[in-house]
Amino acid sequence: MSEVSIENCEKIPDSKDKTEQQCTGEKIVEEAIPDETAEDEKSANVTNDEFNYLKRNEFTSEIYKIEVRNLGYFGIGEFKKLLKSKLNLNMTKIKSPLRKEFAFVCFRSEEDQQRAIETLNGYKWKGKVLQAAAAKASADPLQKRRNEDAQREEKESKPKRQRTAADAICPYAAFPYDEQLQKKSSEMEELLKKFVNKLRNTNHAAKKQLNEFKFDGVKASPQINGYRNKNEFTVGKNALGEVVVGFRLGSYADGSVEVSEIQDLPHIPDSAKWAAESFQQFVRDSNFLPFNPEDNSGHIRQLMVRTSAHTGEIMLVAGVYSSNMKDTEVAALKQNLKEYYETCADAVKGFKCTSLYYQDVKHREAGQVVSPIEHISGNTHNTDTIHNLSFKISPLAFFQINTQGAEVLYDKAIELAAPQPHSTVLDICCGTGTIALAFAKHCKQVLGVEIVPDAIKDAEFNAAANSIENCKFFAGNADDYIQSMVREVVYGNAPGAPLDLIAVVDPPRAGLHNRSIAAIRAATAIKRLVYISCNPAHAQRNWIELGRPESKQYKGDPFFPKTAIAVDMFPHTTHTELVILFERATQSVDEGENKETTSTENNGATQIEGKGSEVDTESNKS
Numbered sequence: 001m002s003e004v005s006i007e008n009c010e011k012i013p014d015s016k017d018k019t020e021q022q023c024t025g026e027k028i029v030e031e032a033i034p035d036e037t038a039e040d041e042k043s044a045n046v047t048n049d050e051f052n053y054l055k056r057n058e059f060t061s062e063i064y065k066i067e068v069r070n071l072g073y074f075g076i077g078e079f080k081k082l083l084k085s086k087l088n089l090n091m092t093k094i095k096s097p098l099r100k101e102f103a104f105v106c107f108r109s110e111e112d113q114q115r116a117i118e119t120l121n122g123y124k125w126k127g128k129v130l131q132a133a134a135a136k137a138s139a140d141p142l143q144k145r146r147n148e149d150a151q152r153e154e155k156e157s158k159p160k161r162q163r164t165a166a167d168a169i170c171p172y173a174a175f176p177y178d179e180q181l182q183k184k185s186s187e188m189e190e191l192l193k194k195f196v197n198k199l200r201n202t203n204h205a206a207k208k209q210l211n212e213f214k215f216d217g218v219k220a221s222p223q224i225n226g227y228r229n230k231n232e233f234t235v236g237k238n239a240l241g242e243v244v245v246g247f248r249l250g251s252y253a254d255g256s257v258e259v260s261e262i263q264d265l266p267h268i269p270d271s272a273k274w275a276a277e278s279f280q281q282f283v284r285d286s287n288f289l290p291f292n293p294e295d296n297s298g299h300i301r302q303l304m305v306r307t308s309a310h311t312g313e314i315m316l317v318a319g320v321y322s323s324n325m326k327d328t329e330v331a332a333l334k335q336n337l338k339e340y341y342e343t344c345a346d347a348v349k350g351f352k353c354t355s356l357y358y359q360d361v362k363h364r365e366a367g368q369v370v371s372p373i374e375h376i377s378g379n380t381h382n383t384d385t386i387h388n389l390s391f392k393i394s395p396l397a398f399f400q401i402n403t404q405g406a407e408v409l410y411d412k413a414i415e416l417a418a419p420q421p422h423s424t425v426l427d428i429c430c431g432t433g434t435i436a437l438a439f440a441k442h443c444k445q446v447l448g449v450e451i452v453p454d455a456i457k458d459a460e461f462n463a464a465a466n467s468i469e470n471c472k473f474f475a476g477n478a479d480d481y482i483q484s485m486v487r488e489v490v491y492g493n494a495p496g497a498p499l500d501l502i503a504v505v506d507p508p509r510a511g512l513h514n515r516s517i518a519a520i521r522a523a524t525a526i527k528r529l530v531y532i533s534c535n536p537a538h539a540q541r542n543w544i545e546l547g548r549p550e551s552k553q554y555k556g557d558p559f560f561p562k563t564a565i566a567v568d569m570f571p572h573t574t575h576t577e578l579v580i581l582f583e584r585a586t587q588s589v590d591e592g593e594n595k596e597t598t599s600t601e602n603n604g605a606t607q608i609e610g611k612g613s614e615v616d617t618e619s620n621k622s
Contacts, residue, residue, distance in 0.1 A: 062106065062137035064113040068120055069102045069131040079103060082125060089116045104135055165247050165260035173266055173572040177224055181568060184576045185218045188536070188566045189606055195540050196561075196608050199547045206547060209560035209585065214605040218566040218576060219412065222404040226269035227571065229384065230401050233276050233303045234259050235283060235290040243290055245280040245303055257293055267572050271314055274351040275305040278344050279316065288333060291321045299325055299333070301361050306382050306393060309403065313382040315355035316341070317373065317395050323362045334358050338377050355379040357395050370396055386410065389437050389466050392458050398431040405569040409532070409577055410438040412565045413504060416581040417530045419443035423500040424489045426526070428478050428516065429507045433459030435532075436471050439504070445470045447488070449481040479515035486523040501525045506532040507542075514553075517545040521556040529559055529582040534569070536578040546582055557585045563605070 071079070076096060083089045083105065090112045096103035107113045113134065120132035166173055172180045196210050221227065236259035238244045246262045262268050262276055283290060283300050291301035302319035318337055322330050337356060345352040355378040361371045373395055382393040386406050393399050400406035413435065419425060423443040427436040430448030432455050439446050440463075448471065450456050456475040463471045474481050486501065493499050503526050505512060511533075520526060529546070533539035546559040559582035569577040 064107040064110055065135045065137060066105050066107070066113060066117055066120075066132055067102060067135040068105060070128050071101050071103060071130065072126055072128045073101070074103075074126070083116075087119055087123075089119065091116070165249065165262060165265060168249050168260075169247055170265055170267060170572040171574060177220070177571065180571065181218050181220060184566065184568060184574075187574075188218065188564075188576060188578060189215055189608075191536055191540075192564060192608050195543055198540065199544055199560075202544055203547050203549050203558060205549070206558075206560055210608070213561045213608045214563050215608055216563060216565045216605045218568055219408050221402060221568045221571050222408065223402065224571045225266045227402045227405065228267050228269065228272065229307050229309070229403055230399070231262075231268060231272045231276075231305045233262070233279075233305065235279075235300045235302055236292075237290060243280065243284045245276045245283065267570075269307055269309070270349065271307045271312075271351050272305045274346050274349065275307075275314055275316055275353070276303065278341075278353075279303045279318070282337070282340050282344075286333075286336060288320075288329075296321070297324070304359075304395070306355075306395070308382045308384045308393070310385045311383050312350065313354045313379065314351060315357070315379075315382050315393075315395060316353050317357040317359050319359045319361040319371075321362055322360050334374075334376055341377070353378065355382065355395075386434060387438060389434075389462075391432060391434060391437075391462050392465065393432070394454065394458055397455055397458055399434065400569065402569045405567060405577075406434070409567045409569060409579065410435060412567060412579050413530050413532060414439060414442055416563055416565065416579060417502050417504060417528060419502060420498075420500055422498050423502055426482070426485055426501065426503045428482065428503060428505045428512070428520075430459060430473060431455050431506070433462050433471065433473065435504055435506055436473070437462060437466060437468055440468045440471050443470075443502075445472070447471075447485045448473045449476060449478050449485065451475070451477055477516075479513060479519045482516065482519040482523055486525050490525050499525065501527065503529040504532070505529065507539075509535045509538055511535075511539050511542045514545055517542055518554055521546070521550075521554045521558070524556050524584075527584050527586075529584075531580045531582060533578050533580075534575065536576070539578075543580070543582075559584050 076094060079096075080094055083091050083094070089105075090108060092106045092108055094103055094105050105116065107116060117132045117134065120130050123130045123132075172183065175183065192213075192215055196213060199206060200210060233245045234248050235243070235245050236248065236257060238260060239258055244259045244261055246259050247265075249258050249260055263273055286300075288300050289298040291298040299320055299322070300318070301321045304317040304319065306315040306317075307313065320330070320333065325333075337358065341353040341356050356376040357373055358376050359371050359373045380394070384391055384393055384399065384403055386400075386403060387410070391399065400409065417425070417439070419439060419442045421444060425436070425439045425443050425446045427433075427439070427446055427448035430436050430450045431452075433448060436446040436448045436459065448456075448459060450459070450473070453475045456473045459471075459473045463469075463473075474485070489501055490499065501523075503520055503523075505520075520529065531539065531542070531546075543561065545554065547561075548554050548558060550557060562581045562583045564578060564580045567577045567579065569575070
C-alpha cells in the first residue's frame with residue numbers, strides 16, 4: 001500500500017534511499033504504522049487489542065479517515081493535488097492499494113473529515129462521480145501480527161525457529177560466493193525476460209530491437225566482506241529485553257520490533273561494529289531509554305555510521321526522538337555524547353569517532369526532506385576515493401555503499417555508454433558527482449542535475465578538489481533541467497562538429513518520475529541512455545515508459561534495451577545493481593508478433609530473445 005505523508009517520522013534515508021522527492025519533488029513512502037501513538041502509554045500496558053492505540057492520549061489521524069471510491073485509474077500525485085490545491089482539504093496523508101480504484105484519506109479533525117466527505121461525495125473528476133464516506137481505523141499491524149502468531153502457535157506443536165539478523169539481512173551468506181553470483185545471475189535473467197515480455201505487449205513493433213537485447217551476467221564485487229561504508233542501526237531491545245544497537249528482525253507492519261546484534265554479519269566492517277557496540281554501551285549507561293515504536297515512548301532511536309576504509313574516518317549520527325524530551329534534556333544528551341566520544345576509542349584497532357552529529361528524528365514538517373541535523377564535534381565530513389578520485393561525504397549525502405564495487409559499476413557504465421572525446425554526458429540525479437567525475441576524463445563535458453542543493457555543493461567541491469574543470473552542476477528537478485541542458489549542448493556545438501549526447505541515470509529506488517522520462521524522450525538529441533538501478537523490479541516502470549510507442553505524453557522515438565550488466569554491489573544479500581544501455585530507435589521499428597521471451601548464450605552474454613508463445617524459464621546454455 002502506498003502512502004503520501006505530510007507528517008512522517010521515518011528513519012535516516014538509506015544510502016540508496018534518495019527519495020523520489022530528490023528528483024521529482026514528491027515523496028512516496030510505505031505504510032508502516034497506523035499513525036503517531038501516545039508517549040504516556042508505556043509498553044507494559046500494551047494489550048492484545050489491535051485498536052488500543054486509538055485510546056491513547058495523542059493525536060492519530062486514523063480516527064478521522066475517509067474512503068473515496070470510483071476514482072478510476074489515478075496517480076497519487078494528481079489526487080493529492082486535487083485534494084490540497086484545488087479543493088483546499090486539510091488532509092494529512094493518502095493511502096491507496098496499488099492498481100485499485102479507491103483510496104483512504106486521513107485528516108486532523110472531525111470537522112476536516114466531514115468537510116471532505118461533503119466536498120468529495122458526488123464530485124466529478126476525470127469523468128467519474130466520486131463516492132466518499134467515513135472509514136474505520138486500521139488495526140495496529142504489530143499487534144495484529146502478534147495475535148495471528150499466537151493463534152498459529154496454539155495449533156502448532158513444533159516451536160517456531162527464532163529468526164536471526166543473518167536471516168533478515170544476509171540470507172545469501174550461507175552460500176559460497178560463486179553460488180551467490182549464479183543465483184543472482186539467474187534472478188536477473190528471469191527479471192529481464194519478464195521486462196522484455198511486458199515491453200513487447202506495450203510496443204508490438206519492437207521485435208527486432210528486443211531480439212538483440214543481451215545480458216552480460218553478474219560481475220563480482222572485489223570486496224566480499226566488510227564492504228558497507230554506511231550502516232543505519234536501530235536502537236531497541238533484543239528477545240531478553242537488553243538494550244541493543246543493531247538491526248530490526250522485521251518491520252513494524254510485519255509484527256516485529258525486536259533488534260538483533262550485528263557482530264556476526266559478514267558485510268559490516270569492524271569499524272562500524274565497534275561504533276554500534278560503543279553506542280550500545282553509551283545508551284545502556286545513560287538515563288535515556290531506547291525508542292519504542294509501539295507507544296512512541298523512549299528517546300534514542302537510531303545510529304547512522306559512515307566509515308572510510310581509505311582514511312579510517314568514522315562518522316556517527318545519533319538519531320533521537322525528542323518529542324517527549326525537555327530542552328534541557330536534549331542539551332544534556334548532546335553534551336554527554338560529545339564527552340563520551342572524546343575519550344571512547346579502540347586503541348588496538350585504532351577505531352575512534354572522527355565526526356559526531358545529532359539528528360532530531362521526530363515528526364517532520366510538510367515539505368521537509370530530512371529531519372534536522374546538528375554537528376556536535378569532530379570533522380564535518382568523511383573522505384573516500386573511487387578510481388583515485390577524492391570525494392567529500394557529508395552525513396546525508398548519497399555515496400555508493402560498496403566503494404570497491406562502485407569502481408566496477410562505474411567502469412561498466414562507462415563501457416556501455418562508450419563516450420568519445422566529443423561526447424557530452426548528462427548525469428541525471430547526479431548526487432555528489434561521483435558518476436560525473438568518473439566520466440569526466442572520457443568525454444568533452446558532463447552536465448549534472450540534482451534536486452538537493454547540498455549535494456550540488458558537494459559535487460562542485462569534489463570537482464574542484466580533483467582539479468576537474470569539464471563538469472557543471474545544476475540544483476533542481478530533473479524534468480525542469482533536462483531540456484535546458486540539451487539546448488545548451490546543441491546550441492553550443494560548433495557548426496559541422498559531431499554531436500554525441502549520452503544520458504546517465506542513477507535514480508533513487510522509486511525510479512524517475514514519468515515527467516523526467518517524458519523529458520528524456522522529447523530530447524531527441526539524446527541517442528543513448530545508461531540506466532543504473534539498485535532495485536530493478538521497481539525500475540521496470542521507467543524502462544517500459546522509455547520503450548512505449550510515441551504518444552501525446554511521450555514524444556520522441558522510443559528507447560530500447562541493448563545490453564544489461566549486473567554488478568554485485570551487495571554480497572551476501574539478495575540485492576544486485578543493474579546497468580542497462582538503452583539506444584533510441586532511429587527509424588520505424590519492424591512490425592512483429594507479440595512473442596514471449598527466453599534466453600540463449602552468445603559469446604559469453606545471454607541473449608534475451610523471442611521464442612514462440614510460452615516463456616522458457618530455463619536458459620538454453622550451450
